[in-house]
């Protein structure tokens with residue numbers, strides 16, 4: 645686990661991993677889950693800029709729908725659509741190109757961005773009050 649294949653690239657915090665393999669969105673999701681944590685969830689502008697700096701071609705990120713959400717199940721609270729996107733219809737999966745998002749058919753093949761959760765930044769388990777006060 646967490647072994648970089650020669651084709652996988654990372655930069656900066658190394659939270660993001662660009663995989664230079666053309667895969668469908670579902671294949672990309674499987675690859676990320678097997679080798680890292682999941683396809684990239686982009687939660688704010690800073691993260692969107694980090695990914696923008698890593699990729700040079702259209703690359704899958706974790707966003708998909710029926711209702712737009714991330715591959716890890718989290719809700720879409722931030723978005724950065726390109727003008728006139730999303731077009732909807734049968735386009736249910738999302739690529740980032742120069743930091744702007746486009747919906748595409750999930751069966752298209754693109755490079756993709758995975759993320760890796762860092763154990764040292766995990767949210768500590770909350771203490772629970774199990775008894776009577």
Ligand SMILES: [Ca+2]
Nearest residue numbers: 731746747748
């Ligand atoms: Ca589109």
